[in-house]
Amino acid sequence: MQNPATPPHSHVEPLRLPQNVIKALSIDNLVFGLDEDELKILLVKQTDPMHQGKWALPGGWIRYDENLRDAAYRLLEELTGVKQLYLEQLKTFGRVNRFPTERVVTIAYYALVSAEHYSLVAGQSAADVSWQSVNNLPELIYDHAEIVQYGIKFLRHQVCHQPIGFNLLPEKFTLLQLQALYEAILNTKLDKPNFRRKIMKMDLLTACNEKQKGVPHRAANLYRFDSETYKQLTESGFSFEI
Amino acid sequence: MQNPATPPHSHVEPLRLPQNVIKALSIDNLVFGLDEDELKILLVKQTDPMHQGKWALPGGWIRYDENLRDAAYRLLEELTGVKQLYLEQLKTFGRVNRFPTERVVTIAYYALVSAEHYSLVAGQSAADVSWQSVNNLPELIYDHAEIVQYGIKFLRHQVCHQPIGFNLLPEKFTLLQLQALYEAILNTKLDKPNFRRKIMKMDLLTACNEKQKGVPHRAANLYRFDSETYKQLTESGFSFEI
DNA sequence: ATATCTTATTGTCCCATTGACCACAAGCCA
DNA sequence: TGGCTTGTGGTCAATGGGACAATAAGATAT
Known part of the structure; x- marks a missing residue:
C-alpha cells in the first residue's frame, strides 16, 4: 500500500502526497450493498499503528487532470474491480481539523453495488476490505462516521424519491426482493399487497415473463426496471414516490 | 477589487492567490431572493476586459483555518452585509477545465434571503451586484450557468420536501404570500382554498393575531413559521410535503 | 395422493387527502 | 350604496393508501 494511489488516510505523519494530485482535496466513497436483506457498506481496515483496529471509507487523491466523478470511479475500480x-x-466535508496533519477537504461520493457484484467486491481486493452492516459499524477514523451517518440519511431520503434502489438488486428481481430492499433501507415493515399495487401502478417495471428458480415455494414473477419509460414519465412531470 | 479576499473569478491571468487560502478550492454562493413574486438570484458583474458584460456568482477563497460553511457565510456578509x-x-463542481488558468474546484452553497433583507442586499455593496430574475439570466462565466441550473432544480425539490421557503418571506406573512412563493419557485398556479387547507393542517404556522396593513382590500391574517413545532413533528416521523 | 406449508397474487372495504369549484365575508373605494 | 378585490369557509366527487381477507401456485412431507 505504498503506491501513488494510496488513500490519504493510510498515512498519518508525515503526509506524503503522491505526485500530480490536487493537494488538500480527496475523495471518499460510501459504497452501499444489500446482503440478505441487510444494508451494508464497504470499509477498509487500517493497518498503520496509529489507527490499529479502526476502519475507514475507501478513498484517495484526485489527480490534477481528472474530473471528480472520474476520480471516484477510478478509486472504486482499483479497489473492487x-x-x-x-x-x-454526496457532500463535501471540510472541517478544519478533520485531518490531522494538513487541511484536507474531502468530496464524498456514494455508490450502489448490485447484487450480482456484491460478493465479488470484497473478494477482488485485499483482505482488509469488507462489508459491514450499517446497524453495527466499527469505529471509523477522522470524520468518517459523520460522513456515513449523513450518507445513510441521504440514501433513505433518495430511495423514496428517486428510483435508485434497483441498483442494489440483480437485474431481474421479484417484487418481494424490492420490498425487502425498502424495508432494509428504511428499517420498516411494509404491507405486501399494498406495496405491490403501488409499484405496479407506476408502470416502471417490465415483466420478464420468467419466474424465480430454486425456491422452495411458489415462484414469483421476475421484473426489470424500465429506465426508458422512467425517462419519458419524468419528462411528463411524473415523480417517483414511495 | 485587489484585496486578498477578491473572488477567484475576478482575475483571469495570472492567477494571483491571496495568502493563507486553500489553493485550488473556492466557494460560490447561489443566493435566492423573492421580489414581487419573482424568484431572483444575486449576481456580480465582471469588470475585467476578459469577461466584460458577463456576470458571476459571488464567491471567493476558503481560508486555510476556516470551515467551509464559515467561509460561505463570511463571503456573503462581506458582500451584502x-x-x-x-x-x-449545494454541490461541489470540479470539471477539469472549468477554470482557465488552474485546476480550481468550487464548493457551491445556496442561500435564501428573507424579504426584510432583500432590498438591503444589493444596495449595501458595490454597484456591480444585482438581483436577476431566474427566468431571464445574463451570460455567466465559467460553469456558473451549470451551477445555477443545478441550484434552481435543487431548490424546487427542496422547497417541496422541507419547510425552507419561509426563509424567503418576512417573519410575518400571509397565506397568499406563501402561496405566491410556491407559485414563483415551482412556476405553477395553485388553488387558494386548497393550498390554505393543506398548509394549515400541518400545524406549522402560528397566527400572529395581527392583520396585514396598508392593503387596498380586506386584510389577511399574518402567520409565522413555528420551527419548534416542526422540530417536534419531525422527530415523531412527520415529513413536510407540498 | 393428500395434506400442509410458504409465498404469490387478487380483491375489498374504509378513510384521508386532493382537486375543482361555489359561496359568502370583509374591507376599500368611488 | 354598490362594486371591486381578496380572504375564508364549505361542498362533492375522484383518488389513493392502509388494513386485511381470500385464493392460487408450487414445493415438501406423510
Missing part, C-alpha cells in the same frame, strides 16, 4: 455501478456525489 | 440567512451546501 467493479466498473458498473451507480455513483453520485 | 446580511448576517442572518439560510445557507446550505
Whole structure:
C-alpha cells in the first residue's frame, strides 16, 4: 500500500502526497450493498499503528487532470474491480481539523453495488476490505462516521424519491426482493399487497415473463426496471414516490 | 477589487492567490431572493476586459483555518452585509477545465434571503451586484450557468420536501404570500382554498393575531413559521410535503 | 395422493387527502 | 350604496393508501 494511489488516510505523519494530485482535496466513497436483506457498506481496515483496529471509507487523491466523478470511479475500480455501478456525489466535508496533519477537504461520493457484484467486491481486493452492516459499524477514523451517518440519511431520503434502489438488486428481481430492499433501507415493515399495487401502478417495471428458480415455494414473477419509460414519465412531470 | 479576499473569478491571468487560502478550492454562493413574486438570484458583474458584460456568482477563497460553511457565510456578509440567512451546501463542481488558468474546484452553497433583507442586499455593496430574475439570466462565466441550473432544480425539490421557503418571506406573512412563493419557485398556479387547507393542517404556522396593513382590500391574517413545532413533528416521523 | 406449508397474487372495504369549484365575508373605494 | 378585490369557509366527487381477507401456485412431507 505504498503506491501513488494510496488513500490519504493510510498515512498519518508525515503526509506524503503522491505526485500530480490536487493537494488538500480527496475523495471518499460510501459504497452501499444489500446482503440478505441487510444494508451494508464497504470499509477498509487500517493497518498503520496509529489507527490499529479502526476502519475507514475507501478513498484517495484526485489527480490534477481528472474530473471528480472520474476520480471516484477510478478509486472504486482499483479497489473492487467493479466498473458498473451507480455513483453520485454526496457532500463535501471540510472541517478544519478533520485531518490531522494538513487541511484536507474531502468530496464524498456514494455508490450502489448490485447484487450480482456484491460478493465479488470484497473478494477482488485485499483482505482488509469488507462489508459491514450499517446497524453495527466499527469505529471509523477522522470524520468518517459523520460522513456515513449523513450518507445513510441521504440514501433513505433518495430511495423514496428517486428510483435508485434497483441498483442494489440483480437485474431481474421479484417484487418481494424490492420490498425487502425498502424495508432494509428504511428499517420498516411494509404491507405486501399494498406495496405491490403501488409499484405496479407506476408502470416502471417490465415483466420478464420468467419466474424465480430454486425456491422452495411458489415462484414469483421476475421484473426489470424500465429506465426508458422512467425517462419519458419524468419528462411528463411524473415523480417517483414511495 | 485587489484585496486578498477578491473572488477567484475576478482575475483571469495570472492567477494571483491571496495568502493563507486553500489553493485550488473556492466557494460560490447561489443566493435566492423573492421580489414581487419573482424568484431572483444575486449576481456580480465582471469588470475585467476578459469577461466584460458577463456576470458571476459571488464567491471567493476558503481560508486555510476556516470551515467551509464559515467561509460561505463570511463571503456573503462581506458582500451584502446580511448576517442572518439560510445557507446550505449545494454541490461541489470540479470539471477539469472549468477554470482557465488552474485546476480550481468550487464548493457551491445556496442561500435564501428573507424579504426584510432583500432590498438591503444589493444596495449595501458595490454597484456591480444585482438581483436577476431566474427566468431571464445574463451570460455567466465559467460553469456558473451549470451551477445555477443545478441550484434552481435543487431548490424546487427542496422547497417541496422541507419547510425552507419561509426563509424567503418576512417573519410575518400571509397565506397568499406563501402561496405566491410556491407559485414563483415551482412556476405553477395553485388553488387558494386548497393550498390554505393543506398548509394549515400541518400545524406549522402560528397566527400572529395581527392583520396585514396598508392593503387596498380586506386584510389577511399574518402567520409565522413555528420551527419548534416542526422540530417536534419531525422527530415523531412527520415529513413536510407540498 | 393428500395434506400442509410458504409465498404469490387478487380483491375489498374504509378513510384521508386532493382537486375543482361555489359561496359568502370583509374591507376599500368611488 | 354598490362594486371591486381578496380572504375564508364549505361542498362533492375522484383518488389513493392502509388494513386485511381470500385464493392460487408450487414445493415438501406423510
